[in-house]
Amino acid sequence: MEIDWSNLGFGYIKTDYNIRCTYKDGAWGDLEIHESEYLSLHMAATVLHYGQTSFEGLKAYRGQDDKIRIFRMRDNALRMQDSSYGTMMAKMPVEKFEEAVLKAVQLNVKFVPPYESGATLYIRPVLFGSGPQVGVKPATEYTFIIFVTPVGPYFKGGFQTTPFVIMREYDRSAPLGMGKYKVGGNYAASLVAGQRAHELGYSNIFYLDAKEKKYIDECGAANFFGIKNNTYITPKSSSILPSITNKSLMVLAQEMGLNVEQRQVAVEELASFEEAGACGTAAVISPIQRIDDFDEKKSYIFSPDGKPGLISDKLYHKLIGIQYGDEPDTHGWVTVL
Numbered sequence: 001m002e003i004d005w006s007n008l009g010f011g012y013i014k015t016d017y018n019i020r021c022t023y024k025d026g027a028w029g030d031l032e033i034h035e036s037e038y039l040s041l042h043m044a045a046t047v048l049h050y051g052q053t054s055f056e057g058l059k060a061y062r063g064q065d066d067k068i069r070i071f072r073m074r075d076n077a078l079r080m081q082d083s084s085y086g087t088m089m090a091k092m093p094v095e096k097f098e099e100a101v102l103k104a105v106q107l108n109v110k111f112v113p114p115y116e117s118g119a120t121l122y123i124r125p126v127l128f129g130s131g132p133q134v135g136v137k138p139a140t141e142y143t144f145i146i147f148v149t150p151v152g153p154y155f156k157g158g159f160q161t162t163p164f165v166i167m168r169e170y171d172r173s174a175p176l177g178m179g180k181y182k183v184g185g186n187y188a189a190s191l192v193a194g195q196r197a198h199e200l201g202y203s204n205i206f207y208l209d210a211k212e213k214k215y216i217d218e219c220g221a222a223n224f225f226g227i228k229n230n231t232y233i234t235p236k237s238s239s240i241l242p243s244i245t246n247k248s249l250m251v252l253a254q255e256m257g258l259n260v261e262q263r264q265v266a267v268e269e270l271a272s273f274e275e276a277g278a279c280g281t282a283a284v285i286s287p288i289q290r291i292d293d294f295d296e297k298k299s300y301i302f303s304p305d306g307k308p309g310l311i312s313d314k315l316y317h318k319l320i321g322i323q324y325g326d327e328p329d330t331h332g333w334v335t336v337l
């Protein structure tokens with residue numbers, strides 16, 4: 001089987017093995033290696049009825065030195081534990097999670113794309129209630145799976161800006177709700193809004209806080225940041241997902257001599273940003289060309305010429321440099337396979 005690395009999209013491609021682990025009778029079992037992409041599931045499993053499920057997303061990068069690096073997997077393990085807390089699922093121990101990630105990449109090492117392609121191996125851990133329940137109660141049995149699939153570079157024609165849109169008729173999550181957890185239901189709840197934004201020609205929708213509709217939450221499944229007066233500003237909110245990419249960019253911004261502020265960002269403040277971006281594992285940074293306020297019929301333009309801003313560009317290249325091993329890993333973020 002030949003994969004055309006440079007023409008890969010962000011889709012599912014079968015790889016050789018997946019790793020699984022089951023929690024029952026109050027304890028996690030051993031990690032198991034599976035070849036099948038299918039599983040046999042009880043029809044009353046809580047994941048199917050009550051959405052008791054969470055997922056993670058991280059990547060393995062092949063460097064110029066041919067070594068394979070995995071970025072901040074411990075943070076993904078900890079975030080998955082938070083999601084377990086939020087949905088009353090069994091917590092996957094951090095060490096076991098890390099061991100499963102390493103095993104999944106090792107066993108599928110031939111699917112880690114070559115350095116030059118810009119493609120990566122996407123790692124998808126998923127945890128769900130697999131035990132039967134009919135009343136609304138947490139399951140007593142859980143299944144954890146990690147599969148991997150090679151994905152193409154996010155920016156096919158190089159690092160580029162795209163437009164986003166604010167539409168107040170959609171919320172992603174409530175202030176005291178589940179937005180801070182990476183749980184399945186949040187993404188089902190975002191599909192209509194995302195589809196609508198795509199149909200209108202936008203990259204994704206910009207969510208405002210659901211209670212007051214005054215502050216910026218996040219954009220699609222990515223965090224938001226803006227740059228002005230040598231400051232990196234990112235929203236503080238109880239309803240956004242704490243992005244590991246954003247957390248990393250805040251550290252790098254500080255090291256570059258920028259001030260970093262994590263605070264409420266009112267919609268009108270968009271007018272004062274010199275640069276703006278969406279950040280997450282998939283794209284690292286997706287620089288924002290403009291944000292159209294659909295309801296108020298106005299636009300916030302960050303990049304009249306369509307080019308990413310200088311600071312966004314610098315942050316982007318610094319972070320991917322660390323991920324690929326071209327830059328030194330001074331924070332212990334990278335695990336070399």
Ligand SMILES: *Cc1c(COP(=O)(O)O)cnc(C)c1O
Pocket residue numbers: 057182218220221222223241242243244245246279280281282
């Ligand atoms: C996963 C995700 C992000 C990005 O998180 P990273 O850890 O940087 O990949 C941001 N927002 C939402 C809603 C997400 O699901």
